[in-house]
Amino acid sequence: YKAAFEAYVTVNLPKESASLGRYKERLPWLEKNLPIPDADKNLHRGTDSPIRVVDIAFGAGEAQAGVQTVAFNLPNDERVREAKGSKKVLLHNIMRAKYDRILIPIAREVLDPAQVKDVSFDAYFNEVLHHELSHGLGPGTITVDGRKTEARLELKELYSTLEEAKADVMGVYNILALIEKGDMPATLRHSLEPTYVAGLFRSARFGVDEAHGQGVVAQFNYLEKKGALVTDAQGRVHAVSEKFPGAIRDLLHDMLTLQARGDYKGTKEFLDTYGKPTPALRNAIGRLQAVPVDIR
Secondary structure, eight states, X not given: OOOOOEEEEEEEOHHHHHTTHHHHHHHHHHHHTSSSOGGGSOTTSOOOOOEEEEEEEEEEEGGGSSSOOSEEEEOOOHHHHHHTOOEEEEEHHHHHHHIIIIIHHHHHHHBOHHHHTTOOHHHHHHHHHHHHHHTTSXXXXXXXXXXXXXXXXXXXXXXXXXXHHHXXXXXXXXXXXXXXXXXXXXXXXXXXXXXXXHHHHHHHTTOTTSHXXXXXXXXXXXXXXXXXXXXXXXXXXXXXXXXXXXXXXXXXXXXXXXXXXXXXXHHHXXXXXXXXOOHHHHHHHHTTTTSOSSOO
């Protein structure tokens, strides 16, 4: 287990932050709506979860090392999350730069041309927001063999891989649920899937053979197996709208169940089964050589 220091100097964007306050009030409903038994839900977790949209002016320490983060959700301490909740901070200027310079060029290269026009910054921004909100939902403190413990402790070095993938999938699941409920615009539905798929390729380029990359590959392979993603003869990926919501629900159910049981062996089997990149996926990633992996 390693830790590192980091620091951010940011400029608050009050107007953008205010427009997201309503999602904080939806957290209890989103928890109840998860596709797992009520006994596995975290219905008493704190919901004092402020959301801030900011522009980053300066970063130091780990904030400047390697991949530039688009958002953070702190603290990680489950005791504080249980009692109070957690704070989500979205780095708007970083998101915009990654979208313009990386996500759109990737979409043009790997998506079915008919779906490229549907990719939108609005969908990308909301996926990042709901990814961060999702870190505060689902099993946290759990009971294993009569012991009170945390999913984080039971899953050891596999936890962050599964948790990041869970947040990706739950973010999409929750957006679909909020669209259905009328809390988010129906127009978002059309752009959600291709934007999510382009985002998987963006994340996969940080390394498909390392821990976080495995979680990204697992999402792609699972959804492809369910028929929610189809790769054509040219290696272009098409999201199948009719099958997508059901496949996302099944994938989220499987991930949350592993966390709720603190199932280290099951998590390893899941990642071994779905987390290996197929030749088609490697080829698609290989076609992205001209696109930057990240922004500076």
